[in-house]
Amino acid sequence: MVRCASLTATEPTLALADQDTGRSTERSLRFAATARRLIAMLARLPWAEFATLGIFIGIVVWAVWFTTEDAGSSDASFDIGAFLSRLWEFATDFYQGWDVQILLGMAAIGLALERIIPGRRQDMTNLPINLGYSAMVLLFVGAIVPLQVMAADIVVSGLGWRNIFDLRFDASQSIWLALGAMLLNALIIDFFFYWFHRCQHTVSVLWQIHLLHHSDMALNVTTTHRVHFLEHLLTPFFLIVPVLILFDLPDKEMFWIATVPALWSYFVHANARIGFGRFWWLLSSPQYHRIHHSILPEHHDRNFAVWFPFYDVIFGTAYAPKRDEYPPSGVEGVNVSKLPHAFWLPFRQWWGMAKNLTARVRGRRTA
Numbered sequence: 001m002v003r004c005a006s007l008t009a010t011e012p013t014l015a016l017a018d019q020d021t022g023r024s025t026e027r028s029l030r031f032a033a034t035a036r037r038l039i040a041m042l043a044r045l046p047w048a049e050f051a052t053l054g055i056f057i058g059i060v061v062w063a064v065w066f067t068t069e070d071a072g073s074s075d076a077s078f079d080i081g082a083f084l085s086r087l088w089e090f091a092t093d094f095y096q097g098w099d100v101q102i103l104l105g106m107a108a109i110g111l112a113l114e115r116i117i118p119g120r121r122q123d124m125t126n127l128p129i130n131l132g133y134s135a136m137v138l139l140f141v142g143a144i145v146p147l148q149v150m151a152a153d154i155v156v157s158g159l160g161w162r163n164i165f166d167l168r169f170d171a172s173q174s175i176w177l178a179l180g181a182m183l184l185n186a187l188i189i190d191f192f193f194y195w196f197h198r199c200q201h202t203v204s205v206l207w208q209i210h211l212l213h214h215s216d217m218a219l220n221v222t223t224t225h226r227v228h229f230l231e232h233l234l235t236p237f238f239l240i241v242p243v244l245i246l247f248d249l250p251d252k253e254m255f256w257i258a259t260v261p262a263l264w265s266y267f268v269h270a271n272a273r274i275g276f277g278r279f280w281w282l283l284s285s286p287q288y289h290r291i292h293h294s295i296l297p298e299h300h301d302r303n304f305a306v307w308f309p310f311y312d313v314i315f316g317t318a319y320a321p322k323r324d325e326y327p328p329s330g331v332e333g334v335n336v337s338k339l340p341h342a343f344w345l346p347f348r349q350w351w352g353m354a355k356n357l358t359a360r361v362r363g364r365r366t367a
Helices: 002-044 047-066 080-095 098-116 127-159 175-202 204-214 229-246 260-269 286-292 310-315 339-366
Strands: none
Touching: 047 080, 047 127, 047 339, 080 127, 098 127, 098 260, 127 229, 127 339, 175 204, 175 229, 175 260, 175 310, 204 229, 204 339, 260 286
């Protein structure tokens, strides 16, 4: 009887323990379900895109720090507050400067021109990403210009060759001499850019970087700066170095004349019904450059020159536009619709190339 009473007395205690265990198990299950949802949500985030954007921002921050006056001093202590102030000053000065003003001005003029005489009716949903990306890339370029010049100077000094041909003359005496200096600079730079541009289309590793620029399915004036930031890191080696080795060019004395080649790049990307007819080979036009961006197979790897099409004529890559020929633009199967995707694009393409190469190597081993 005593034992039975003892068992009866412990039954409520066991029931309470079971309830506590059940509640604890339920809480654990809810916690596990929440953790799984959180992990799934984090897995869906574009971490690769975020990492690439982080690289972009890191290069800008490092470039600004490196080019500050006290960065090279060994006894200078790093002041995070002063550096952040310097970074903010650089960004505000840059966005209030000529580069962004020219971007906005040419975008406004180009878009108005495209409305009046469009080369082709097209969807303009790419406009926000193009303008946002352009503003960021211009900041990137502004930050790394001193590093580009320094890198090119180091390479040229290491090679021991510099300014083999002295082409300098005083361009400040008249407007005609200033125009001559601008033209000479443009002719030489476009020659080297032609070969850099051609390499970007023929070397698959470089093409993945250049792909962002060509992926715009609605070519327009805002496509001008839709260029991946890695492309600007190659500029010292493909453009600045050969020019420094071979030529000592005249100074471009008048600012408005010196900006003409840069402004022309905006012009040729415009979706405007403008061609130069029988003189198509002399100077690039929106129609001529649109052929280069065409998605049609017959236009692939044509019209590389940005300013002077006779380089294409000389080297066998020219395509003379037909009357009213304004083809659709873009790259088959590539659509960049979000800003993070623009930063990540070449890395994603390289990853795909690496996987394909690995699969081919494994296939040969098993064959």
